[in-house]
């Protein structure tokens with residue numbers, strides 16, 4: 203499926219939005235930590251933007267996404283409001299989860315974003331439910347579950363993929379293989395070269411793609427989503443990638459410097475910008491304008507957050523029951 | 525005397541037990557070369573080799589299953605969960621198997637294993653990284669539960685847990701990560717099932733463990749000398765040192781239990797039950813439980829604080845019960 207330049211620039215803008223958001227959150231969290239405050243966990247998505255944008259860019263508004271602890275990019279790519287995202291990560295009442303959730307508990311069911319989770323692999327059983335609902339309700343909506351290569355070692359991975367495969371439910375499993383689960387190399391989590399090689403054992407298609415190439419991810423996603431939508435069941439897509447930052451804000455960098463440098467050179471945003479200019483005749487000015495627009499939106503979101511109150515402790519019990 | 529922090533004390537305990545007994549091994553996520561996300565095993569893989577200290581895949585059920593099975597054949601595994609919240613992933617090997625094997629086998633099998641995990645709220649990590657869950661484990665006959673409140677006990681109790689012939693959950697509170705206290709050189713153990721009197725008093729008995737023990741002492745200091753508060757820290761919840769609590773209640777006639785985990789069906793409810801059953805005549809007023817809210821832990825600081833007893837809350841609860 204050909205992608206027109208306008209669509210490419212939309213994808214580029216989303217990737218820039220995610221990158222800028224993460225860098226701003228790192229800045230704010232670092233400042234708070236220096237001030238002696240511990241603002242919770244922050245798992246940034248920098249370096250992996252092409253995956254969320256490549257996949258979510260082809261989803262319909264009524265499709266569902268289940269995300270992970272490293273889920274800011276998935277939320278923004280599915281269309282979460284930037285103001286509410288910044289507010290939530292900073293514990294404001296105006297946040298996406300009203301300050302109850304924070305980074306690892308972002309939800310926006312109104313756009314089909316069914317949540318990030320603090321439990322690695324915790325989303326994998328749930329994605330079966332929306333997929334089943336699609337079948338049960340006679341819908342054509344599909345569900346995407348993002349997860350890391352570490353999560354693929356959880357029992358929930360096996361149960362989820364197997365059940366979706368047996369039932370032919372419309373799920374697309376997107377493994378973001380960034381080579382490390384916290385500090386543990388993928389070789390400790392999987393003896394195979396690819397997580398996607400496991401697809402064979404479940405009788406479903408598996409695909410390995412360059413997770414830093416947004417168009418390659420998109421192509422694989424289009425195929426898998428079409429398959430799911432047409433009732434042929436799940437696909438396992440593995441995206442090879444690398445995170446720019448250490449696991450979270452409190453674990454020091456432990457990865458080999460040479461490896462970090464090599465992957466930084468494959469930055470998904472820079473390489474997309476280069477190919478936009480080289481192959482698709484986009485000018486630097488166009489890209490700069492997108493960057494400027496995104497910077498403006500982010501500044502406004504930070505202002506929105508700073509002007510928002512913290513939640514009232516008297517409301518703490520308001521949302522336990524429906 | 526030297527000073528140690530929580531993780532140093534825990535590591536020293538494991539190190540000494542590994543040196544003492546070749547059946548002791550240590551594993552979990554990130555535990556090998558890196559030394560654990562909390563630093564529990566820093567240097568231990570180098571010292572004891574990859575057979576005894578190793579990284580596992582991200583698979584809690586497999587980690588705990590390995591511990592149970594190895595314990596069944598005479599090893600003495602220590603397994604780390606990065607947060608106790610993830611015990612949900614391994615409830616079956618731990619609760620349906622590990623905790624019951626001794627009993628189900630008619631006393632043939634024993635399961636000397638220790639699960640070490642951080643617990644507790646206060647770090648803005650929200651609903652999946654803030655629980656304590658001691659009540660879940662206490663409800664499973666066959667699980668011992670240890671929740672220390674001092675650096676001295678971190679080491680002494682962990683050594684006892686490792687030497688114990690039963691499954692033990694060892695929960696250290698994350699808010700105590702930076703705690704830094706004086707401890708002696710050399711080895712010591714702290715027995716399971718023996719409470720510590722953290723502060724003497726004659727008017728009110730406060731039973732509090734883990735982070736709440738030090739908060740209770742702080743609250744007691746604040747109301748002194750107006751109200752004489754005796755703080756009893758049970759240190760281990762199973763086995764539980766009931767006689768120490770009863771002794772104190774006989775003297776004060778007033779009991780307040782403080783814990784961070786939710787109130788409903790909690791540890792406090794069970795302690796009150798035991799005291800009412802055994803020492804009803806000594807009570808001058810109804811015993812009370814000050815506990816965490818019956819809610820998941822929310823992210824934003826003002827909400828999180830509202831869910832966990834603060835020193836001010838303990839002071840108020842002491843004042844209320846002392847006035848009765």
Ligand SMILES: Cc1ncc(C[n+]2csc(CCOP(=O)(O)OP(=O)(O)O)c2C)c(N)n1
Nearest residue numbers: 272320321322350351352353382383384610
């Ligand atoms: C069940 C569970 N076990 C352990 C953790 C601690 N933890 C958080 S993220 C992480 C690594 C996850 O690796 P992966 O799934 O590959 O995702 P990535 O962080 O690389 O995006 C670990 C071990 C957790 N949150 N949940």
